[in-house]
Structures are given as structure tokens and as C-alpha cells.
Amino acid sequence: MANNLRDVYIIGVGQTPCGKFPSQAAHVLGREASWAAIKDSGIHARDIEIGFCGHVYQGMGVGQRTLKDIGLVGQPVINVEGACGSGTLAFWEAWRTIAYGQHDIALAWGVENLSKIMSGGPLPLEEDDIEVALGMSMPGLYAMRAKRYLDEYGISAETLAKVVVKSRKHAAQNPIAQFRKETTVEQVLADPLICDPLTRSMCCPVGDASAAAVLVDGETLKRIKRDESRLPIKVLGCIAQSGGYASATGLTCDPSENVTRTSQMAYEQAGLGPKDMDCVEIHDAFAIAELIVTEALGFAKKGEGARLIEEGKSNYDGDIAINASGGLLSRGHPVGATGLLQTVEIVNQLRGEATGYQVADAKIGLIETMGGAQPAMDGITCVVSILGK
Known part of the structure; x- marks a missing residue:
């Protein structure tokens, strides 16, 4: 990795509510979030030199259609797809083009309108995947991970309910x-069983949203006309990796190795470690994912992620605030937008402007997003970003 990368800052963020909005086209959601990010940055929209749009199911040219609606045409716009990691992969592309000196100002956004293509149930997967052809689904895959984890470490389903x-x-x-309605362990366990041991509340919902961020290099930050009352947030580390071959004897598509490998590279790039993180947004598409990913990121030893939940250490006011936004399980998981929603949350936490619970004196935050599954691989993609004041 190059050592002479330019400093990159986030100077504006924007997001839409998460929910089901079948009457709103994806580019309309994208326009709302992108325009909010541009307004938040205080720059002129035409200062943006390049755009990266993350999405999964929104068809051809959704990035170009988004920017056309706010008068931005002619500049390069790249549509990025990396399954559930599409949003943070778009962010990584924007960071990279600035860090390597190709552009000075970039817009990254993610968008998805799932409720226009499905009313509920698991995401449609690739039918030529042998495991999908044999009936594998994402709830089934995470249920397998959960069953093994509970058995291997002596954890009960009540711990998964406490995550929710x-x-x-x-x-x-x-x-x-x-x-936005609180629940109890008893209510979560009484929910309809989706795939043993996962009940409905332990699975993320179908939904729609968009989120965006404006990025600039350090020198441009000094000279550009912008709203200087808005605190710029520095990108301390940003790493994207694809999945590797899974162990021949391990569980199919265990994401731990990919998350560990990617996060270790991000920690090294930032010159920081797990103990330096104040707030974290992780990819908890299913309740078991919080335990697995927490351990893979180095916040707990293998098999001890449950202790953070049981002892309240991962609450917004705990030792390490994990998913103070509500995460994918409750804030929502509009797949292409998810990574940017996580990013906006961390930016707002570091600015002291969280839309929900504010983590006290937050200075450093981490975003982890992973996407997809395929046979004999530990996922399709993983992106880890570390941000700081």
C-alpha cells in the first residue's frame, strides 16, 4: 500500500429515513440524500468532480439518474455493486480517487428501494450458485452460523434476543x-421462527433509504469555499477486501476471516487498534452477526462476544458503543444504502450531532460492512473504515 496518500476528509453527509416507500423511485431517494450531503458541506454542487453510487437491485444508470435531478451532468459517475457492501464500496472508491490524487472532491452515496421489488422474505440470490439451487438462503446461512456458535460456546438463544x-x-x-418500538427478550423469543434458532426479530427488515457523503482532500479543505461551522471528519483508514477460500473443514461462508483481515489492515493504516474505538457501526443483518463480527474486529476474544451483550458493555453508554443507531436489525438494511447510513451515523457521532443516542466524547469511530455469500468463500466483500475528528 502506498505511503504517500493524501489526507481525505468528509465535509458533508445526508440521509433519508429508513422504511418502506414503494412509490419513491431509487433515484428520488438518492437525490434527497445527495442534496442533503451537498448542503451540509456548504460547497457548490458543481464543485463535485466525480460520483460513486452503491446499489444492488436498482437497474442501469441509477447514479446518473440521481445526479441529473440535481443538475449535475457531464462528470464521471460510477455505479458500484458489492452486495450488501455496495455503499461502503462506493465510499472506498471515492476515498481512493482522492487519496491517490486523481480527484479533489467526490460524492459517494448508496441507495436501495427493496419494497418496489419484494414485499418481504429473503433477498433474491444468484440461482447458478450451487447452494442457492439446493435451497440455501441468507436466513438459513446465518441460522447455521448461529446454531454452531450457540453449541460451540454454550450460549443460549436468549443472548441473541438480548442483541435485538x-x-x-x-x-x-x-x-x-x-x-422504533422497544421490545423484550420474551417478545423476541415468541416471534415467529424464521430459521431455527432465528426468530423474525432476529432478522433485518426489508426497506428503502439512501445516504451520502462529500469527500475532499486536505489541501482542498483549506482553500474551498464551504460552511466552516461544519466539523470535517478525517478518514484515518479505509480498506476493501474480497472474500478468500473458506476452510475445508470450517462452516460454509464464515465471515470471520474476511472481517478480521480487512479490519487489521484498516487498524494498521490508521495506526490504531480496537481499544481506540469509541463508537462502531457493524453489519448485524442477523442477531448472531453482532457476536461474530464483534469478535472478528477484536473487541472480544473468540466466543466471548456474548459477554458484551450480557454485561451491557456494547450499549451506547458502555465501554464500546456498538450500533448506537439501531444497526441493520432496527435502523434498517436497505442493502445498497447501508454502508453510507453507517458512515453518516459515525460522522454525526464524532460531530456530537447523533440523530439518536449520542456517544459521550466520541473521537474515533469504525464502520464495518460485509456483503454476499458464495460456496467455499468467506463472503463476497468486506469494507472497514475508521474515522476521526
Whole structure:
């Protein structure tokens, strides 16, 4: 990795509420979030030199259609797809083009309108995937991970329910969250069983949203006309990796190795470690994911992620605030937008402007997003970003 990368800052962010909006086209959601980010940055829209749009199911040219609606045409716009990691992959592309000196100002956004293409149930997967052809779904895959984890480490389904209880509590204070009603362990366990041991509340919802960020290099930050009352947030580390081959004896598509590998590279790039993080947004598409990813990121030893939940250490006011937004389980998981929603949350936390629970004195935050599954691989993509004041 090059050592002479330019400093990159986020100077504006924007987002839409998460929910089901079948009458709103994806580019309309994208326009709302992108324009909010541009306004937040205080720059002129035409200062943006390049755009990267993350999405999964929104068809051809959704990025170009988004920017056309706010008068931005002619500049390069790249549509980025990396399954559930599409949003943060778009952010990584924007960071990279600035860090390597190709452009000075970039817009990254993610958008998805899932409710226009499906009313509920698991995401449609690639039918030529042998496991999908044999009936594998994402709930099934995460249920397999959960069953093994519970058995291997002696954890009960009540711990998974407590992940949801914490998630709903955090989301209850977040005005953009899809689910804002608190729940109990008993209610979560009494929910319809989707795939043993996962009940409905332990699975993320179908939904729609968009989120965006404006990025600039350090020198441009000094000279550009912008709203200087808005605190710029520095990108301390940003790493994207694809999945590797899974162990021949391990569980199919265990994401731990990919998350660990990617996060270690991001920590090294930032010159920081897990203990330096104040707030974290992780990819908790299913309740078991919080335990697995927490461990993979280095916040707990293998098999001890449950202790953070049981002891309240991952609450917004705990030792390490994990998913103070409500995460994918409760804020929502509009797949292409998810990574940028996580990014906006961390930026707002570091600015002291969280839309929900504010993590006290937050100075450093981490975003982890992973996407997809394929046979004998530990996922399709993983992106880890570290941001700081």
C-alpha cells in the first residue's frame, strides 16, 4: 500500500429515513440524500468532480439518474455493486480517487428501494450458485452460523434476543430508524421462527433509504469555499477486501476471516487498534452477526462476544458503543444504502450531532460492512473504515 496518500476528509453527509416507500423511485431517494450531503458541506454542487453510487437491485444508470435531478451532468459517475457492501464500496472508491490524487472532491452515496421489488422474505440470490439451487438462503446461512456458535460456546438463544432488545432500544431514539418500538427478550423469543434458532426479530427488515457523503482532500479543505461551522471528519483508514477460500473443514461462508483481515489492515493504516474505538457501526443483518463480527474486529476474544451483550458493555453508554443507531436489525438494511447510513451515523457521532443516542466524547469511530455469500468463500466483500475528528 502506498505511503504517500493524501489526507481525505468528509465535509458533508445526508440521509433519508429508513422504511418502506414503494412509490419513491431509487433515484428520488438518492437525490434527497445527495442534496442533503451537498448542503451540509456548504460547497457548490458543481464543485463535485466525480460520483460513486452503491446499489444492488436498482437497474442501469441509477447514479446518473440521481445526479441529473440535481443538475449535475457531464462528470464521471460510477455505479458500484458489492452486495450488501455496495455503499461502503462506493465510499472506498471515492476515498481512493482522492487519496491517490486523481480527484479533489467526490460524492459517494448508496441507495436501495427493496419494497418496489419484494414485499418481504429473503433477498433474491444468484440461482447458478450451487447452494442457492439446493435451497440455501441468507436466513438459513446465518441460522447455521448461529446454531454452531450457540453449541460451540454454550450460549443460549436468549443472548441473541438480548442483541435485538439492545438494537431496538437504540433505534427507539433514532428518528430515521425503521423500527422504533422497544421490545423484550420474551417478545423476541415468541416471534415467529424464521430459521431455527432465528426468530423474525432476529432478522433485518426489508426497506428503502439512501445516504451520502462529500469527500475532499486536505489541501482542498483549506482553500474551498464551504460552511466552516461544519466539523470535517478525517478518514484515518479505509480498506476493501474480497472474500478468500473458506476452510475445508470450517462452516460454509464464515465471515470471520474476511472481517478480521480487512479490519487489521484498516487498524494498521490508521495506526490504531480496537481499544481506540469509541463508537462502531457493524453489519448485524442477523442477531448472531453482532457476536461474530464483534469478535472478528477484536473487541472480544473468540466466543466471548456474548459477554458484551450480557454485561451491557456494547450499549451506547458502555465501554464500546456498538450500533448506537439501531444497526441493520432496527435502523434498517436497505442493502445498497447501508454502508453510507453507517458512515453518516459515525460522522454525526464524532460531530456530537447523533440523530439518536449520542456517544459521550466520541473521537474515533469504525464502520464495518460485509456483503454476499458464495460456496467455499468467506463472503463476497468486506469494507472497514475508521474515522476521526
